[in-house]
Amino acid sequence: MRDIMNMNVKKIAFGAAVVFFTNFAFAQTVQDGINSMDSDKYAQAKANFTSMITSAPTAENYFYLGNTYLKQGEPDFAAATDNFNKGLAADKKSYLNKIGLAAIKLGKGDKNAIAEIQSIVSDSREKDAEVLFRAAEALTLFEKNNSPDLAIQYLNKAIERASKKDVPAHYYYTLGDAYRLKRMPGDAMTAYDKALPLAKNKASVYTRMGTLWMAAQQWQQAKTSIDKAIATDPTYAPAYKALAAYDIRYQQNAKATQDLINYTKYADEDPYTQLEIAKLYFTNEDYANSKQVLDKIFDKINDPIKFKLRAYQLYADGKYAEAKQNMDNFVSQADKSRVQPADQGLMGLIAAGLAKTETDAAKKTALTTEAQQKIAIAKAAKDETMKWDMELVKIAGGGASQSDVDAGPTNPVIEGLKQKVAANAQDSDSLFKLATAYQDAKNWNGAIQTWQKMNALLPDWAPGYYSLGYSYQQAGNNDAAKIAYEKFINTVKPADQEANKQTLAYAYFAVAYMSKDSDLAKAKDYVSKSVQLDPTYQDAIKLNAEINK
16 A cells, blocks of 8 residues: 555646547536546546547547546556557557557556657657647656656646647646656645646645645645645545545544545545545554445455455454455465565565464464565565554554553543643644653553654654653563564664664663573674673673673
């Protein structure tokens, strides 16, 4: 599942080909269909373009329908291919449909498609702004497979060609999307600014601005832009999807659920849109709604992606064997290019879950090794679909239920801070004070739960993981403590290591001590690092001597 913070906002595509049609109502149908796509109403868009094909089975109309399948939440490459081929049957020289077929190759991971798109554009002699635009769009559609530099080149040419009349707004905001892929947020925002006065539905541009601000972690600006989008058009579904991402980021689960209800209300019943909704519910940790939506559409979707989402849901319920079966179904049926590092990470977590209850020592070791290797793939790719270390903590029994927290000690300070956090879940100062107050009261479950929230809010703040490890250790959960301490070790920035020498020394010692009976090599490595950091640390010195006899 893709990181919701860097969501691939659906790109609008107002086809210049409408000028070929003399019937005004017919042209309006093209625009209506394209506007439906931009509003995440793919079933409506497909109905519009299918109706157009019935009236006039032209190459352009087949392209529009095929492109709808290509741009929906999860591309349906088979349906897109079928329509692009029909478009070429209607006109064997159709550059648009040739670009569509090349885009499918690119979506599947074939980088040779970039050269193929270049060749198609060259054959067109770069005279048609629409062909240039569609080529650029194809080069920006896929997060993992794209060519933003070439897309920017084509878009600038398309804008130049179109400037003789009126430059469509979507030329500019697709240019912004290309700059986003190059991680050039300033240029992207400039392009969006140029699109804004030209756009008929400004909510589309404001939503893009909002998600760009989110990608840059400028949260207040993001919220302002999304609020503008909703104020401009309260029925624009993608704005609520962006708002859900914002609220999920701040753990405002109830608000995010309402956002998703609104998104569902203003999008449509297309199965692939519903699949996207199920994913969003899952991201919001609303597993019941995620399952309910997926159950409703499971048999309507042929794409094996459904097995992957089912696996995530089953994993969340702790049903590791069933989750593995569904991931096996996904991997065996999906194109290899669609198996992402996050999928490897999930398979690693499932293996860790299976290892927890495995009684055969050899199988347990094999599963543990598999878990480490596959999670390492996700981490190496810097994938943030899930909080891998924290998920391992949960598997190790590191969760703290609200009833456990409530059963622990409390006092007026804790109760006052709980009210502040309830009023503002983004108040990191109150979260820090609440976690510390729980520790002082020796309510370790409360401390664990609060440090987890703190770490979700400030994932790069290393001391939060150290405090989480300490709380787990005091609660007697050494497996979870060990994982949290290692997360602390790996999160401390090189520039901060000198200032954190003592806490690093203890963290290395704690992991070494907890590992000495299960992983002696690791224990020797970590206790050696502890002594290097603090040569006067007597516990580390003693452990070092003990395990190196």
